Amino acid sequence: MDQKKNNRTTADEMLPLEDNPNVSPAVIRRLPRYFRYLRQLIRQGKARISSGELSSLMGVTASQIRQDLNCFGGFGQQGYGYNVNYLYSRICELLGVEAGLRAIIIGAGDLGRALVRAPMFEKRGVEIVSMFDVDPTLIGREVGGVRIRDMKELESFCNDLPVDMAVLTLPKDRAAEVSERLLSCGIRGLWNFTGKDLSLGDEGAIVENVHLGDSLMILNYRLCHPTENEQK
Amino acid sequence: MDQKKNNRTTADEMLPLEDNPNVSPAVIRRLPRYFRYLRQLIRQGKARISSGELSSLMGVTASQIRQDLNCFGGFGQQGYGYNVNYLYSRICELLGVEAGLRAIIIGAGDLGRALVRAPMFEKRGVEIVSMFDVDPTLIGREVGGVRIRDMKELESFCNDLPVDMAVLTLPKDRAAEVSERLLSCGIRGLWNFTGKDLSLGDEGAIVENVHLGDSLMILNYRLCHPTENEQK
Numbered sequence: 001m002d003q004k005k006n007n008r009t010t011a012d013e014m015l016p017l018e019d020n021p022n023v024s025p026a027v028i029r030r031l032p033r034y035f036r037y038l039r040q041l042i043r044q045g046k047a048r049i050s051s052g053e054l055s056s057l058m059g060v061t062a063s064q065i066r067q068d069l070n071c072f073g074g075f076g077q078q079g080y081g082y083n084v085n086y087l088y089s090r091i092c093e094l095l096g097v098e099a100g101l102r103a104i105i106i107g108a109g110d111l112g113r114a115l116v117r118a119p120m121f122e123k124r125g126v127e128i129v130s131m132f133d134v135d136p137t138l139i140g141r142e143v144g145g146v147r148i149r150d151m152k153e154l155e156s157f158c159n160d161l162p163v164d165m166a167v168l169t170l171p172k173d174r175a176a177e178v179s180e181r182l183l184s185c186g187i188r189g190l191w192n193f194t195g196k197d198l199s200l201g202d203e204g205a206i207v208e209n210v211h212l213g214d215s216l217m218i219l220n221y222r223l224c225h226p227t228e229n230e231q232k
Numbered sequence: 233m234d235q236k237k238n239n240r241t242t243a244d245e246m247l248p249l250e251d252n253p254n255v256s257p258a259v260i261r262r263l264p265r266y267f268r269y270l271r272q273l274i275r276q277g278k279a280r281i282s283s284g285e286l287s288s289l290m291g292v293t294a295s296q297i298r299q300d301l302n303c304f305g306g307f308g309q310q311g312y313g314y315n316v317n318y319l320y321s322r323i324c325e326l327l328g329v330e331a332g333l334r335a336i337i338i339g340a341g342d343l344g345r346a347l348v349r350a351p352m353f354e355k356r357g358v359e360i361v362s363m364f365d366v367d368p369t370l371i372g373r374e375v376g377g378v379r380i381r382d383m384k385e386l387e388s389f390c391n392d393l394p395v396d397m398a399v400l401t402l403p404k405d406r407a408a409e410v411s412e413r414l415l416s417c418g419i420r421g422l423w424n425f426t427g428k429d430l431s432l433g434d435e436g437a438i439v440e441n442v443h444l445g446d447s448l449m450i451l452n453y454r455l456c457h458p459t460e461n462e463q464k
Contacts, residue, residue, distance in 0.1 A: 033446065035449060096452040110349050111350070114342035124448055188455060189455045217356055218264065218440055
């Protein structure tokens with residue numbers, strides 16, 4: 001238990017994250033990883049865990065774990081460890097798992113269809129309410145229980161049912177134009193798989209660019225430079 | 233042009249990266265991004281680019297770009313900018329794009345099929361030589377010109393044709409067991425989409441874990457904490 005934790009009041013521990021000046025973007029980037037590991041511990045029926053145990057499970061130092069978790073209010077009791085369920089539900093709350101976010105997928109190609117069938121969204125509290133495409137052979141079909149609609153229906157659909165995020169799996173040369181349309185529909189979050197970096201922050205959009213090819217390149221690099229791998 | 237560059241000899245500039253003590257893992261992580269942007273410049277027929285232009289294109293500071301590129305030998309000439317083709321070919325070389333790496337995909341489900349059809353591998357010089365699955369309804373079929381083989385044939389296939397990396401798109405509960413088999417077949421690189429972190433570094437494996445769900449969670453977080461987005 002570090003100093004920071006002991007100096008906090010109980011009320012302070014429950015402050016929402018945006019009011020807490022100690023949470024750095026680096027900590028936020030690590031939260032999803034805690035979410036995964038805690039989920040797994042709950043499935044295994046584990047009620048409490050020490051920072052030491054969590055440390056060897058996750059392959060990070062116990063000190064890093066204590067610092068991270070204390071950042072948003074500390075949940076541990078010295079000698080007793082962390083309450084797994086409480087920690088998990090607090091992280092879920094921070095990550096918006098219970099916020100009832102709604103998503104649409106733009107592009108019903110291979111990747112769009114793979115994503116809609118993945119349990120990833122449901123596990124994270126995101127409901128995929130529709131897919132959209134321009135291909136007449138796809139429009140009207142259902143994939144993973146989700147209907148593929150004509151891109152022409154985008155505006156009327158979002159008018160009837162407000163949508164929080166769009167998953168972009170369309171060709172990259174149409175990414176910028178479609179993004180503008182999505183923002184006009186009131187969609188604020190873009191999960192972008194097109195491979196084209198989108199910077200729409202000035203327009204109030206929140207963009208997560210996913211570049212799978214970059215990850216592949218790092219693997220290539222490491223395969224071709226084996227002597228450097230010890231330090232990774 | 234910074235001091236570091238000016239102090240280097242031409243011979244030093246051509247040293248392979250593993251012999252260059254100045255390249256940090258953070259720089260290596262950024263190399264694939266340079267690869268993408270330079271590729272795009274080449275397609276646009278651009279022969280030279282200044283660090284300032286590259287800076288506004290990529291949304292990073294010119295100073296960061298100069299530092300990064302100087303790290304592995306510097307390519308710019310003050311007042312002339314960087315030779316785009318030379319820079320691109322040097323980065324390709326560093327990233328192993330011309331190393332002729334061979335990959336197999338384990339799991340011919342939605343994601344495996346989406347990946348095999350993506351141009352990502354070919355663009356990065358990686359050849360997908362086979363897919364493997366245990367599902368008899370998939371075995372023998374071809375997807376994107378690549379044959380799906382029975383997992384039972386894995387060992388004999390790799391014995392006939394050495395494979396550098398395996399793309400794991402199989403269910404996570406089989407990831408650890410299959411990884412051991414892949415390492416026994418002499419495969420050193422694992423591109424892991426199973427959602428289960430694999431740490432096989434002790435066994436000489438090179439693993440890139442891809443957690444798409446983590447990226448989704450960050451988007452969730454940012455949608456639920458809009459006041460924090462200015463600093464991202």
